[in-house]
Amino acid sequence: MVRWRGRVPFAIGVTLVALTILGALLAPWLTSYDPNSQDILHTLAPPGSNGHLLGTDQFGRDVLSRVLYAGRIDLMIAFGATAVCFVFGSMVGLVSGYFGGRVDAVLMRIVDVVFAFPFIVLVLTIIAILGPGLRNMFFAIWLVSWVPYARIVRGEVLVAKRREYVLAAKALGFRSPRIMLGHLLPNVITPAIVFSMLDAVNNVGLGAALGFLGLGVQDPTAEWGKMISDAQNFMSTSWWLPTIPGIAIAIFGLGLSLVGDGLADRFRPE
Amino acid sequence: MSQANERPITIQEHVSSAEEILRVNDLGVQFNTGPRPVRAVEGVSFSVRRGEIFGIVGESGCGKSATLRALIGLLPERGVQTTGQVWFGNRNLLDLGERPMRQVRGAEISMVFQDPMTYLNPVLRIREQIEETLKQHTSLGRAKRRARAVELMQLVGIAVPERRLREYPHQFSGGMRQRVLLAIALACSPTVLLADEPTTALDVTIQDQILKLLKRLRDELGMSIVLVSHDLGVIAQMCERVAVMYAGQIVETAPVRQLIRNPRHPYTIGLLNSLPRTDTNSRYLDPIPGAPPSLIDPPTGCRFADRCPFVLEECRTWQTSLLEAENQQFSRCLRHESLPRRHD
Numbered sequence: 139m140v141r142w143r144g145r146v147p148f149a150i151g152v153t154l155v156a157l158t159i160l161g162a163l164l165a166p167w168l169t170s171y172d173p174n175s176q177d178i179l180h181t182l183a184p185p186g187s188n189g190h191l192l193g194t195d196q197f198g199r200d201v202l203s204r205v206l207y208a209g210r211i212d213l214m215i216a217f218g219a220t221a222v223c224f225v226f227g228s229m230v231g232l233v234s235g236y237f238g239g240r241v242d243a244v245l246m247r248i249v250d251v252v253f254a255f256p257f258i259v260l261v262l263t264i265i266a267i268l269g270p271g272l273r274n275m276f277f278a279i280w281l282v283s284w285v286p287y288a289r290i291v292r293g294e295v296l297v298a299k300r301r302e303y304v305l306a307a308k309a310l311g312f313r314s315p316r317i318m319l320g321h322l323l324p325n326v327i328t329p330a331i332v333f334s335m336l337d338a339v340n341n342v343g344l345g346a347a348l349g350f351l352g353l354g355v356q357d358p359t360a361e362w363g364k365m366i367s368d369a370q371n372f373m374s375t376s377w378w379l380p381t382i383p384g385i386a387i388a389i390f391g392l393g394l395s396l397v398g399d400g401l402a403d404r405f406r407p408e
Numbered sequence: 409m410s411q412a413n414e415r416p417i418t419i420q421e422h423v424s425s426a427e428e429i430l431r432v433n434d435l436g437v438q439f440n441t442g443p444r445p446v447r448a449v450e451g452v453s454f455s456v457r458r459g460e461i462f463g464i465v466g467e468s469g470c471g472k473s474a475t476l477r478a479l480i481g482l483l484p485e486r487g488v489q490t491t492g493q494v495w496f497g498n499r500n501l502l503d504l505g506e507r508p509m510r511q512v513r514g515a516e517i518s519m520v521f522q523d524p525m526t527y528l529n530p531v532l533r534i535r536e537q538i539e540e541t542l543k544q545h546t547s548l549g550r551a552k553r554r555a556r557a558v559e560l561m562q563l564v565g566i567a568v569p570e571r572r573l574r575e576y577p578h579q580f581s582g583g584m585r586q587r588v589l590l591a592i593a594l595a596c597s598p599t600v601l602l603a604d605e606p607t608t609a610l611d612v613t614i615q616d617q618i619l620k621l622l623k624r625l626r627d628e629l630g631m632s633i634v635l636v637s638h639d640l641g642v643i644a645q646m647c648e649r650v651a652v653m654y655a656g657q658i659v660e661t662a663p664v665r666q667l668i669r670n671p672r673h674p675y676t677i678g679l680l681n682s683l684p685r686t687d688t689n690s691r692y693l694d695p696i697p698g699a700p701p702s703l704i705d706p707p708t709g710c711r712f713a714d715r716c717p718f719v720l721e722e723c724r725t726w727q728t729s730l731l732e733a734e735n736q737q738f739s740r741c742l743r744h745e746s747l748p749r750r751h752d
Binding site: 161239299300303305307308309310311312313316322324325394 | 450480482486509510512513514515519521523526527528529530531540541544545585589592643665
């Protein structure tokens, strides 16, 4: 019954993601330093020195506590931004693919328009109007990142709705919403779930890029991508500054990918 | 179905007697999806009696599946035009709105299909697929639905139902899947079961089991079955009455024994002659030469004329209709009286 061969990577993935989440949640108990308090006497201290387990940055801020607290922001970006896009995009794709015809044409033209827009330009525009900050960054991601889900799910629905079990469901007198959500969705959602795990990692990188441009998370708040871009001037002398948040992103990203693959297997019973 | 000789069957407005459960009048199905319309079904009329197994037989593309699907509105809405009437009780199913139609489908009339693998949803457990139907059409509570699901599995002859209900379709063999489809179709005790080539995807021994099961269920539950098949052998074994379809029309309808003993349409004769026989020394089958006409632009007159060994000049021009050949036997052939008897 239990096939360990397929479950080990999934278990590792869950462990890595859980580690990230726990680190972010338990940050105040895992470190005694405030992520923003500066220790001017010990700037750029290497890991292990002066009671800073992972060293300090150019302002003498503790890298361990910054990485842990940054996890809170990054998890929010990864899950908050992605979840909304996943749900909205999948629904659009489901409706579009199932009903087809005019509904499909209109929805897919909207998707095309959003796809055609250069992402950074759109984000710059939105933030120019609304002002910089985490919340507006969310708006920008929501506005743009649902389209791949719509396309993925629509493509799957176009194939699946010709399958006979949809006809059988109609022959049993089920209503369209029920057929869509109960019979089609479980058959078409797997690629979207797998994509969402990669998308979540992507969104973390996006947050970093926006932070780098000064449009995302604002100083002094810690965020993994921003920590890396802040570290670029000290990279040659203080290796730990870009490496530590880099490892954090790698752990989280690998974990999500493994979870994504594992979920894909679980949703496909045969 | 009484009528004078040499006149088309008169169209009756309602199910005429208590015996009749389903009456199809002048059913037509036209597909407008291609560059030119295809008349897949034309002028099909028949009735199904209570507790009867009614067969529809014909080759691929003759309109038998389209007829069956049209009955409960399962043809795609776009590009398909359905005409005529389907009387079920005092309701014309073709006039019924979407909502009342949904209440008929799966509850009063349900359907089983050809390939049982693809008609079961691969990601849902069997339990969910049976209980969902009960949830849709009955007010049974959770516990009662569970009990009913077990009962249905037993009814269609699946052993260890409690365990098998927890399994997925891929864990079932072909014959078992067809049983599951039957269990789902029978969940709400329908009065009519439409069976669209239910045994075509199965091997012969399993086919026999499923056919016997269908017959047993008919006897136990007293429902009517419309059985569509391309296999005259299956029809002969199962049905009381049969309609033979060719190129979108019924060409002959009769009680099944009468039809086999004394076919009154050249197409039926050809079908029967093309069956493999064990009682002669002939090593060859006797096929009908040629192919059915295109339904985009069907020929005027008799549609079988080009392949018919008994064809006359007027066959190509007459306005075809079902003519009474014998008691209860109707044929769409001008020469039904002069056709040779089968040499048995």
